[in-house]
Every structure is written in structure tokens, then in C-alpha cells.
Amino acid sequence: MDWLLLRELQTEARLSFSELSRRVHLSPPAVAERVRKLEESGVIGGYRAHVDPRLVGRGVVALVTMSCYGPGCVLRNPEALRSADVLEVHRVTGGACCVLRVAVATMADFEELIDRLSAYGTPSSSMVLSSPVPWRPTLPPGG
Amino acid sequence: MDWLLLRELQTEARLSFSELSRRVHLSPPAVAERVRKLEESGVIGGYRAHVDPRLVGRGVVALVTMSCYGPGCVLRNPEALRSADVLEVHRVTGGACCVLRVAVATMADFEELIDRLSAYGTPSSSMVLSSPVPWRPTLPPGG
DNA sequence: GTTGAAATCTGTCAGCA
DNA sequence: TGCTGACAGATTTCAAC
Numbered sequence: 001m002d003w004l005l006l007r008e009l010q011t012e013a014r015l016s017f018s019e020l021s022r023r024v025h026l027s028p029p030a031v032a033e034r035v036r037k038l039e040e041s042g043v044i045g046g047y048r049a050h051v052d053p054r055l056v057g058r059g060v061v062a063l064v065t066m067s068c069y070g071p072g073c074v075l076r077n078p079e080a081l082r083s084a085d086v087l088e089v090h091r092v093t094g095g096a097c098c099v100l101r102v103a104v105a106t107m108a109d110f111e112e113l114i115d116r117l118s119a120y121g122t123p124s125s126s127m128v129l130s131s132p133v134p135w136r137p138t139l140p141p142g143g
Numbered sequence: 144m145d146w147l148l149l150r151e152l153q154t155e156a157r158l159s160f161s162e163l164s165r166r167v168h169l170s171p172p173a174v175a176e177r178v179r180k181l182e183e184s185g186v187i188g189g190y191r192a193h194v195d196p197r198l199v200g201r202g203v204v205a206l207v208t209m210s211c212y213g214p215g216c217v218l219r220n221p222e223a224l225r226s227a228d229v230l231e232v233h234r235v236t237g238g239a240c241c242v243l244r245v246a247v248a249t250m251a252d253f254e255e256l257i258d259r260l261s262a263y264g265t266p267s268s269s270m271v272l273s274s275p276v277p278w279r280p281t282l283p284p285g286g
Numbered sequence: 287g288t289t290g291a292a293a294t295c296t297g298t299c300a301g302c303a
Numbered sequence: 304t305g306c307t308g309a310c311a312g313a314t315t316t317c318a319a320c
Contacts, residue, residue: 006199009192013156018296027306028297045193048278049152055186056149057284063235063242081276084286089276092206092269099206099269105284126235126242133224133232135191141200141248143227161314172316173287288320295314303306 001026003140005034006043010137013047050135053087053103060110061128064100068121073097080120085113097121144169146283148177149186153280156190193278196230196246203253204271207243211264216240223263228256240264 004024008015017035021028038044053061066074074080075098081089088101100117104110110125117123147167151158160178164171181187196204209217217223218241224232231244243260247253253268260266 006192006194010194011189011191013190013192016296029299029307030305032297033304041198042195043198045195045277046154047156047190047192048154048280049149049156049190050188051149051153051281052185052188053281055184056281058281063233075275084279084282086276087279087281088274090206090274091272093272094269096269098275103281109284126237126239129234129236131231131233132218132241133229134188136227136230137191138194138196138199138201138230138246139227141252159314170288171314172289175315176287290318292317293315295312297310297312299308299310301307303304 002034002038002043003143005031006038007137007139009035009044009047057105058103059105060107061101061103062110063126063128064102064114064117065096065124065126066098066100066117066121067095067124068097072120074117074120077120080117083113083116085109096124145177145181145186146286148174149181150280150282152178152187152190200248201246202248203250204244204246205253206269206271207245207257207260208239208267208269209241209243209260209264210238210267211240215263217260217263220263223260226256226259228252239267 001024005020008020008023017028017032021031024031035044053059068074075091085102085104086100087103089098091098102113104113114123114125144167148163151163151166160171160174164174167174178187196202211217218234224243228245228247229243230246232241234241245256247256257266257268
């Protein structure tokens with residue numbers, strides 16, 4: 001049942017409890033209670049409007065893989081990642097330290113960003129051409 | 144002014160127009176009109192509850208880089224990416240064809256997924272250990 | 287963009303199955 | 304846990320400026 005709510009909220013986060021209750025065939029108080037618990041437990045980490053970077057002047061999107069270990073690592077220097085150009089940072093296994101998703105306005109901006117990151121390690125960039133699946137809801141495992 | 148709205152909605156997508164109008168010091172109808180246009184133009188691509196995969200039985204998160212070109216490419220075979228385990232697909236430049244963000248329950252599931260993907264190309268996987276910056280709002284460029 | 291008012295809808299509480 | 308019924312309050316939306 002929680003999965004029904006999660007599916008709806010992942011797709012349409014602005015739905016009211018009343019509308020939700022209609023869709024999952026539960027009463028509004030029951031929905032409110034379940035959603036409250038999902039938020040409290042951290043299962044629901046927040047509600048966000050998704051903004052397309054390319055339509056707001058950030059037409060250059062890239063995945064930047066950082067190779068940097070030791071004290072100079074980008075992950076140990078928070079100021080390195082404070083830029084609004086850096087949208088996500090994931091620490092990963094393998095030859096690299098972490099992967100950054102970045103979005104900037106121009107290639108010149110991108111060059112600058114790379115220069116800044118180079119102070120902490122070796123960046124390796126892949127430009128994002130398009131996102132055939134920009135996002136998909138998290139469904140129950142094995143379902 | 145639209146940026147003020149976008150910043151609020153990216154952080155708290157469930158805010159009502161009234162609450163938004165208070166925060167940005169605009170009247171509710173003006174807010175409703177602006178948000179409607181932002182949605183219509185595609186700047187706002189949707190509103191989503193963010194679900195933590197690790198708290199819902201998908202504790203294995205990874206970035207999978209696919210090397211596959213030609214007719215067998217994963218991007219030309221939609222059934223390859225239809226799985227609920229695949230949360231994102233980004234086509235990229237460089238030695239690889241695309242990068243997938245995936246989340247599964249167990250390593251055994253991950254092994255299966257890799258096997259399936261291998262039919263279309265050569266996958267190279269990095270496990271996501273943690274996400275120091277899981278997400279950040281898109282702000283105006285050069286701001 | 288703003289105001290003001292009307293109609294609707296929403297969230298929440300208490301009581302009960 | 305979940306449902307019902309009712310109430311108080313907030314929200315959306317429309318008109319006119």
C-alpha cells in the first residue's frame with residue numbers, strides 16, 4: 001500500500017492528501033498518516049520540482065569523473081563542490097574517486113570549472129548529449 | 144523573479160501557491176500564472192517525491208557505463224532499458240555510449256542485470272558508496 | 287500585478303468499528 | 304489500523320481595476 005502512495009508521489013509530488021486518497025482507495029487521514037511516516041523514516045527525502053537545465057541557460061551538461069585520493073581529494077575539500085554548477089556528487093568504487101553531474105552555460109564556463117576541479121585531482125569529462133531516461137520512479141524490488 | 148519561484152519549488156515542491164506568494168512577495172494569482180507558464184514551457188518538468196532506494200530494499204546502487212555502438216546498442220533496443228532497476232540513462236560522449244544509474248536489492252540481482260545488459264554491449268560498473276551531494280537545485284547561470 | 291470575495295477543497299479532529 | 308462525519312481554515316479562481 002505504501003508503494004502505491006510512493007508511486008503516485010514520485011510522479012506527481014503536488015497531489016493533495018485528498019486526491020491521493022482517491023487514487024489509492026484509502027481515507028484521507030490514513031493517507032496523511034502513512035505519508036507522515038514515510039517522510040519521518042526518510043523513505044521520502046523531499047519533494048522537488050524538476051527543472052530542465054538546458055531550458056534555463058545551462059545548456060552544457062556533463063558527467064565528470066574525478067580521480068583524486070589522499071588529503072587533496074575533492075571529497076575532503078568541501079569548498080571544491082560548493083559551486084552551483086555541481087548538481088550531484090556520488091562517491092564510487094573503481095579507478096575513480098567520485099562522479100559529478102554538472103551543468104554550466106557555456107563551454108568556456110565548463111573549461112573554468114574543469115580548471116578549478118583540477119586543483120583537487122584529475123577530472124575526466126563526458127558530455128551528456130541527451131537523457132533517453134532522465135528519471136524513473138523507484139519501484140518495489142523484485143516486483 | 145521566476146528564479147525565486149524555481150528555487151522554492153525545487154526545494155519544496157508541495158508548497159501551495161498561497162505559501163509561495165508569501166515567500167516571494169507576489170500575489171497568489173501572479174504566482175499561479177508564472178508557475179503555469181513555467182510548466183507549459185517545460186522549464187518545470189514535473190514534481191517528484193524523492194525516494195531513497197537504500198531504504199526501500201534497493202541497497203545496491205551503481206553507475207553502469209555501457210560501451211555499445213551499432214544496431215545492437217542498448218539505446219536502439221528500448222526493451223533493454225525497460226527494467227525498473229534502471230533509474231536513469233544518459234547518452235554521453237567519450238569512449239562510452241551511455242551511463243546508467245541502477246538500483247537493485249542484492250549483488251545477485253546486480254549480477255543478473257549486468258548479464259542482461261551484456262547482450263547489448265560491454266558494461267563497466269562503479270558501485271555508488273554514498274552521495275555526498277545527492278542533489279542540488281539548478282540556479283541561474285552566472286549567479 | 288493587485289485586490290477582494292465567493293466557492294471549493296483541504297486537513298484534521300473526535301468517535302467508533 | 305482504518306473509516307466516517309463534521310468543522311474550521313486555507314486555497315484556488317474569478318472578476319474588475
